[in-house]
Amino acid sequence: MSIQNCLNRLVEARRITQKAADAALALHQGIQGRLYPNMGPASAEAASALEAARVMMQAAQERRLMAAKQAIRQTExxxxxxxxxxxxxxGLMSVLVRDNWEGGAQTGDAINIESHAESVSKKLLGIMNGTMDKYRSTMAGLRQDTESIWNVVDEIYGVDTGDDVAKAAAKAFGDTAKYAVDRVKREGKPLSVLEDWRLPQSWDAKQVKKFGERAFLDDLMTEYEAGNLRVIDKAGQGDAPKAAVPGIIQNAFKDITLGKGQGTGAGGFSNQLRVFRFDNPDTYKRLMKKYGVGSGGLFNTMMGHVQAMAKEIAFVEVLGPNYQQNFDKLLQAARDDDAVRANTIGKRI
Known part of the structure; x- marks a missing residue:
């Protein structure tokens, strides 16, 4: 029985929703084409169906963990x-910043996001262990190594540059990112099951506007057609169909130039940064030098990403994996309490 027929029967039996079935089929098809292109149709169908089932089961476990962590943090x-x-x-404000009233001490845990982010940042920088210091701007910004830092990109992609400083920095950055990802996933934050991320992307709106939509589309399509760049369909959790790639790149141009999350502000673990996957360091360097950080911004991009991860971890560990949702609910409770207090001040109950 094909996976399509199997999913149809599960939908008919109301054991899964049509949306879940569509997601499973899209995942299965993406896995089959990407992981098992040389197998015969029957073997590829069976292998990719098993892999899709494994990934769907893992996703279900992650959703349960997310729900549990979300409820625990909201209750706390x-x-x-x-x-x-x-x-x-x-009380809610004391969760965000240090409590001047020290009222949080009554619960035995006065942790706040601001202080916790500083603590996590120190932990991440400790893993980095000063390996990026060579590339830091000095003499009030008059001096900075903006050339050999690109060796770090090569080393992150596994290219031996013979530069021991870059090699150490690349390893430390990878170790730091792995620690941060593992830590935030333990708190139930869902991340892409097809993650192969290496470096943050920082698309500069001014640079992208300067060269224009046609040049941006042509350059990215050239890299895509040369096999240097993968374009991801976020909805399908896999490589986008070839026919959809130009539209995705055009949408990226609009998002970047309108400031909708394709630059440095999309968050430490945001999948908005991962629509484009660079398969080699030269592609990353070409596109980032032309449309992104240029020759002087890679250090700030990498270190800024470390700081962003620290903030994200702090929010997740204090407010839950979907911290915006929890904050909105708690904020409404605070507003309701304010309304009650305003109506009862000076009155006998």
């Missing part, structure tokens, strides 16, 4: 808000 913060002597709004 709600309890802190309830116990704070100055009310729920102040």
């Amino acid at each position: 913060i709600a309890n802190r808000m309830e116990l704070h002597p100055k009310g729920k709004s102040t």
Whole structure:
């Protein structure tokens, strides 16, 4: 029985939704073409079906972990808000920054995102162990090594440059990113199951506008057709169909030039940064030098990414994997409490 027929029967039996079936089929087809291109049709079908089932099971486990962590963090913060002597709004604020009232101490845990982010940042920089210091700007910005830092890119991709400093920096950056990813995933934050990320991308809106949409589309299509660049269909969790690639690149141009998350501000673990996957360091360097960080911004991009990961970890570990959702719910509870307090001040109950 084909996986298509199997999924149809599961939908008919109401054991899975049509949306889940469509996602499983898209995943299966992407895996079959990418991992088993040389197998015969029957063997590839069976192998990719098994892999799709494994990935779907893993995704289900991650969703359960996310739901559990989300509920735990919401309950913890709600309890802190309830116990704070100055009310729920102040209690919620104490989760974000240091509590001047020290009211959070009543719960036995006064952790806040601001201080926690600083602590996590120190941990990540400790793993880096000063290996990027050579590339730091000195003499009030008058001196900076903007050339040999590109050796770090080569080393991250496994190219031996003979540059021991770059080699150490590349290993430290990889170790730091792995530690950060593992830590945030333990808290239930869902990340792409097809992740093969190496370096942050920083597309500069001014540079992209300067060269224009036609040049941007032509350059990326040239790299794509040469096999140097993969374009990912985020909805399908795999390589985009060839016919869809020009449209995805055009949408990326619009997102970058309008500031919709394709630059440095999309977050430490955001999949917005991963629509494009560079298969070799030369492609990364060509496109980033022309449309991104240029010759002087790679250091700030890499170190900025480390800081962004620290902030993301702090938010996830304090407020939960979907911290925006939890914050919105807790903020509404704080507003409701404020309304009650405003209506009862000076009144007898």
